[in-house]
Amino acid sequence: MKYRHTIIVPYQDVDASRRLRLYSMENYLLNVAGKVADEMGIGIPALLPMNYTWIITHANIEMLYLPKHGEQMIVETWIERNAHMLSVRDFRIYQPQADGSEKLIGCAKTVWAVLSLDTREIVNIFDTPMFDGAIDGEILNMARAPRMRPINLDDLETIIEAIQAGEILHEIQYSDVDYNRHCNSCKYLEWMINAVQMDGTHPFRLDINYQKELYQGDRMFTRFLKTPQAIQYQQVDENGTTCCSARVSIIDNLTC
Numbered sequence: 001m002k003y004r005h006t007i008i009v010p011y012q013d014v015d016a017s018r019r020l021r022l023y024s025m026e027n028y029l030l031n032v033a034g035k036v037a038d039e040m041g042i043g044i045p046a047l048l049p050m051n052y053t054w055i056i057t058h059a060n061i062e063m064l065y066l067p068k069h070g071e072q073m074i075v076e077t078w079i080e081r082n083a084h085m086l087s088v089r090d091f092r093i094y095q096p097q098a099d100g101s102e103k104l105i106g107c108a109k110t111v112w113a114v115l116s117l118d119t120r121e122i123v124n125i126f127d128t129p130m131f132d133g134a135i136d137g138e139i140l141n142m143a144r145a146p147r148m149r150p151i152n153l154d155d156l157e158t159i160i161e162a163i164q165a166g167e168i169l170h171e172i173q174y175s176d177v178d179y180n181r182h183c184n185s186c187k188y189l190e191w192m193i194n195a196v197q198m199d200g201t202h203p204f205r206l207d208i209n210y211q212k213e214l215y216q217g218d219r220m221f222t223r224f225l226k227t228p229q230a231i232q233y234q235q236v237d238e239n240g241t242t243c244c245s246a247r248v249s250i251i252d253n254l255t256c
Contacts, residue, residue, distance in 0.1 A: 001136055002078045003036045009067050019200050020066040022248070023189040026059060026206070029108055030185070032075045033089055042130055044179070051117045052125065053180050056110055057086065060145050061206040062254050063093070063106040072096050073105075078136035080109075082126040087112040090140035092256075107256035109142050115180070120213065143255035145207040148245045151223040151234040164226040168195050172218045183214040188244040192233040195222045198248050205255075208246035212237065 013024040037043035037054065044053055067073055073093055080088040093106035113122045125131070151165075152158060159165050170191050178184035189208060198204065214220055220243055223234045230249035236242050 001133075002076055002138075003032075003039065004074055004076045005032050005035065007032075007073045007075060009069050009071055009073070011069055014069045015200070017200060018068045020068070022066070022193055022197075022200070022206065023186045025063065025066060026061065026189055026208075027186045028073070028075065029059070029061070029077075029091055029110065030056065032077055032091075033110065033112070036077055040134055042134060046130060047114065050125075052114050052123065053117055055113055055115045055180065055210075056185050057113055057210050058111040058145075059108065059206070059208050060110075060142060061106065061108040062142070062204070062251060062256060064203045064254060065095070065105045066200055067095060067105075074102060078138060079134055080137070080139055081135060082131060085113060085122050085124040085126075087114075087126065090138070092140075104254070107140060107142060107254055109140055109256075117180075140256050146247060146249075148207070148209070148232060148234070148247055150242065150245075151225055151232060153223060158225065162225040162227055164196050165224065166195070167221050167223045170220050170222065172214050172216050172220065174216060177216050181215070183216075183218075185210055188235060189246065191220075191222050191235070192224070192246055195224050195233070196226050196231060198226075198231055198250070202250045203253065205249050205251045206246065207249075208244065210244050212241060212243040214243055 009020050015021050047053055076092045080090050089110045091108040094102040095105045097103055114125055116123050172183050176183050176187045219238050221236050225232045233246045235244040
């Protein structure tokens with residue numbers, strides 16, 4: 001079953017060009033996923049009595065256009081499959097046209113897991129009755145994400161290929177921590193975009209992998225390499241362990 005939600009872009013979610021910020025776009029998709037899960041009876045209110053919660057592990061987003069303040073988006077979403085302890089939720093993003101039609105301006109594939117708040121480990125509960133009938137089954141045929149190599153800022157050849165390269169330190173603050181008692185997933189992307197961003201007027205693709213939880217007081221380093229066609233990011237903790245990696249690349253058209 002597919003669900004559709006209409007969003008009108010507010011002032012606070014646009015940048016100086018009056019276009020929707022990329023991390024706000026990701027947040028919209030996460031919010032819609034949460035609302036739909038609640039409507040289906042599989043949202044956080046249903047999981048919390050079992051001391052479980054939802055977390056996102058991967059997101060792949062393609063957009064031809066980031067809407068401006070006051071413009072509408074229609075977000076359509078469905079569950080593609082639940083398998084191997086992971087749930088795949090897909091999205092299509094439309095923009096209403098003056099003639100009453102809808103133009104496809106984006107799509108996304110997200111991967112979710114259920115986290116135990118006791119052990120902070122992923123659990124498999126997809127065979128329980130609460131998930132009966134939850135799967136729509138349509139497969140969003142989106143191009144696979146490219147492999148992202150770790151960024152080594154000491155690698156001279158890698159630096160020569162880049163227009164910009166660097167590393168920025170962040171400390172996880174009170175306002176970064178969310179309902180699940182860890183750093184909110186959209187904060188990782190916000191710090192990446194603050195480090196270096198691509199021209200938002202081109203169609204683009206975002207591939208982001210969340211690999212490790214961070215908590216208030218933790219310190220994280222955002223590394224980046226910017227080339228003419230893409231920006232690669234890697235965020236590591238003080239031990240050098242990767243917490244999150246991402247790539248924003250220019251595309252010619254949607255692959256989905």
